[in-house]
Amino acid sequence: MAGLDDVFGDLFSGVDAVMLFAPSGSYYERFAKVDDLDVIVVGTENDVGAPEFVELPLEFDDVSERIRFGLEGGLEKGVIDGGDELVCATSIFEEEIDTVSRVRVSQDAHTGIYDLFAKSRAEPQVIKAVLELAIELGKKGQKGKPVGALFIVGDAGKVMNKSRPLSYNPFEKSHVHVGDPIVDVMLKEFSRLDGAFVISDAGKIVSAYRYLEPSAEGVDIPKGLGARHMAGGAITRDTNAIAIVLSESDGLVRAFKGGEIILEVDPEAY
Ligand SMILES: Nc1ncnc2c1ncn2[C@@H]1O[C@H](COP(=O)(O)OP(=O)(O)OP(=O)(O)O)[C@@H](O)[C@H]1O
Numbered sequence: 001m002a003g004l005d006d007v008f009g010d011l012f013s014g015v016d017a018v019m020l021f022a023p024s025g026s027y028y029e030r031f032a033k034v035d036d037l038d039v040i041v042v043g044t045e046n047d048v049g050a051p052e053f054v055e056l057p058l059e060f061d062d063v064s065e066r067i068r069f070g071l072e073g074g075l076e077k078g079v080i081d082g083g084d085e086l087v088c089a090t091s092i093f094e095e096e097i098d099t100v101s102r103v104r105v106s107q108d109a110h111t112g113i114y115d116l117f118a119k120s121r122a123e124p125q126v127i128k129a130v131l132e133l134a135i136e137l138g139k140k141g142q143k144g145k146p147v148g149a150l151f152i153v154g155d156a157g158k159v160m161n162k163s164r165p166l167s168y169n170p171f172e173k174s175h176v177h178v179g180d181p182i183v184d185v186m187l188k189e190f191s192r193l194d195g196a197f198v199i200s201d202a203g204k205i206v207s208a209y210r211y212l213e214p215s216a217e218g219v220d221i222p223k224g225l226g227a228r229h230m231a232g233g234a235i236t237r238d239t240n241a242i243a244i245v246l247s248e249s250d251g252l253v254r255a256f257k258g259g260e261i262i263l264e265v266d267p268e269a270y
């Protein structure tokens with residue numbers, strides 16, 4: 001009579017490595033004892049002291065996002081390669097691992113999002129909130145019309161020094177942060193207007209309506225993109241900020257860091 005192992009066994013056959021998402025110490029120990037098994041631990045912290053560890057910059061509630069991020073981080077660190085067959089074990093319902101997913105690592109899936117989140121000066125949750133806002137804005141537009149927007153995140157003092165106001169700053173005396181629902185509504189409303197939003201490392205909205213005057217010139221951005229993308233890209237070479245840009249003309253969201261484009265996403269795909 002066939003047992004469950006016969007049916008589910010395929011899930012584990014021929015895997016190159018196991019990725020354990022935030023395992024407890026005792027859970028991890030059990031895997032460390034299995035012969036010839038490559039075990040990679042993924043989590044916000046390396047509680048179990050695993051030699052192969054991929055850091056998540058934040059807890060992802062969505063499991064597919066969590067796994068995708070772990071894979072990106074693994075590729076970035078060189079602990080996995082394109083084409084690898086992996087078993088990812090994580091928890092959905094309980095604290096303890098309760099779910100197993102088999103994935104094939106695709107090199108193409110390497111979007112650059114890990115670099116953007118994990119190795120930027122601004123806090124990861126701030127970057128995530130701004131990216132989500134830009135994507136949402138790109139999906140819906142403003143009253144049905146496509147809109148463009150430019151968000152400069154992190155290193156705000158320096159960004160302010162390299163820019164000037166186009167109009168009065170509605171955030172002058174306020175202490176509001178990205179991610180607050182009311183602020184998201186305000187940002188969407190103001191996105192119709194010219195210039196850039198400047199956001200601090202911790203997510204405070206420092207200013208709207210900033211005209212960027214970066215000194216870096218000749219930034220290498222894809223052809224066909226105009227002044228908004230050029231200014232956004234260039235300021236990230238001058239400062240430790242990142243730029244998240246929603247294009248009014250092609251509807252894509254792009255992220256720049258160190259003067260280079262590191263991410264390009266189609267809001268419709270989210
Ligand atoms: N240096 C700058 N700083 C801040 N905002 C800028 C700057 N240059 C342009 N913008 C903003 O970008 C808007 C669009 O400019 P432009 O069409 O040249 O950019 P683009 O890169 O082609 O963007 P899109 O794809 O959205 O059209 C301008 O109306 C202005 O609000």
Ligand SMILES: [Mn+2]
Pocket residue numbers: 226227249
């Ligand atoms: Mn344009």
